[in-house]
Amino acid sequence: MTKTETILSLRNISRTFGNKAAVKDVTLDIKEGELFTIVGPSGSGKSTLIRMLAGLETPSAGDILLRGTRINDMPANRRPTCMVFQSLALFNHMTVGENIEFALTVRGADRKARRERARELMALVRLPQEFYGKSVLRCSGGERQRVALARALASDPDILFFDEPLSAIDYRLRKILEMEMKDLNRETGKTFVYITHSLEEAMVMSDRIAVMRDGEIVQLGDPLSIYNAPSTRFVAEFMGQVNLLPVAVDGSGSYVIEGIGAPVAQAFHAGPHSSIMLRPERLRLLDKGRRADVEFDATCFNFYLLGSRTHIHLRRDERTFIVELSPDMAVPEPGAVVRVGFDWTDAVSVQGEAP
């Protein structure tokens, strides 16, 4: 399925609380049927942004367009959108069935139609049918999650918003639910807008990702392009384990890698506060005879088994480097001095000061 049709447009959206700007001038197009994720640390404004899209918060400036129609002043109960809350916000005084049927109840659907739809949705989100009459208070974390999802889907909304709904779920179950979420997006064909502070979560699920910081979108793109080419140091570090080698200008005015002293390739002469980013899999151990564009020595400090791969941490002066080893490679002894290196074609230039 090609996703080209724009369903939701944000035009210069801002939101201020008192004199604090939570969201600053965000412009963005979300396409029909895609799973769009907004990632950012807490306080980056992502929750405020999604609340404005759902109609629970009004923008201070800018326009929200749904299929070209301005919906800034449309209250949440009239928008064809639904949200899964971080707290889930299940109605604890109701049963699983009553929760799922709520959107139909308030629309005046008759009992039989509501029940039928609830059964259908329970099957879709993989909730056993006998949960229908169960109190939501007696459901487990994962079950509550599914109830919230079914409840949001009940009114057949055009767009589903997710405000970090998996943050309170344990790791193993979260991994399962992340994939189910992506499957559900494919099965229903609905537009999902998802918020998370975990880039790992965003990577697994998303068609496109927007990275937010201090109320602004700092990078927008598909997961692979963000992973391979983060635009700033913030995005690079936020993406998890990376090596950042700061670029410095030495006494003679030439660009060198700080702490290593190797000259920097022309393409990476990007002014002050730029760094060279290298993924752990791009920094290689140089065994006998193997060469690289930049080479240096470092001491093996420790190693970490991550299932199919191994990360070793190397130290040189005060700096730590992460190198990923493929499964067939021998892990060097801690304390051993090894030679590592990288090629310029594997490196990415990123901007921005160290946080």
Added chain:
Amino acid sequence: MMTREQRTGLALMLPPALLLVAGFLLPLLFVVYTSFMPPRTFGLASPPTLENYVTAVRESYWRPFAWSIFFATATTIATGLISWPIAKALVRSSRRFAVTVSVLIAVPVFIAESVRLFGAHLFLMPRGGILAGTIQYLLGLNIGSVLFTPVATLLGLFYIYLPFALFPMVLGLSLVPRDQLEAAQDLGASPWQQVRYIELPVASPGIIIGSLLVFVLALGATTEAHILGGQSAVPVVHAIEQRFNYAQDWPLGSALATVLCVITAALVFPLISRLNIDRLFSR
């Protein structure tokens, strides 16, 4: 065999249980039994009779009952309706505002009821009264007065019992999570539907407690009718009092009191059994 804990529990329960039996249950049984004694007697030795109940029905004692039930119902509804927006404002507002308003509403409770009612009396008096006098002075209008009418009694009841409805309702509404209201709105619920499906059921323990307090207290109230209502409408407790004092007819008074107890129990118990007090204190 009882465990040590059960024995301790029983021992702790015994003093209040004895007090309740001696101070509450026995006098109540005494009243019920007296209601079956012949009219205007003072002993318990006569053979039981239903004569007092027949008199109660025949001599239109339903009137004070009707007035009291009307007053209690109207007061419960009025205090409930007014408490709702105030309680919502208190729950949602800043702590400072909430404390100020609460104190303003609660302080009068510490002043004797009759003193406050005499204040209301002065306020409502015709001609020279605070309300009528001020309007006459400022606008030259003679508005008359509701004093010594059932309306004045109702105003007095409302004024005295508002806090009893308000504070439990605040407690009840504070149980309503904000995110659940937002979720309901997001799922398409109109403001009224949010009240009906979320706020009312979740806040119900507080609303039920407040309504019961107001209803039961207003059903047994006499001072308001006395000071503000004049003789326009006699509440049932006043009628019972008269049977015991002026008329010296204890059995008839007891019969009326028994009927009042039965009516109260019939209204209160179904509500209490639906009340989940645990939920009110679980947060």
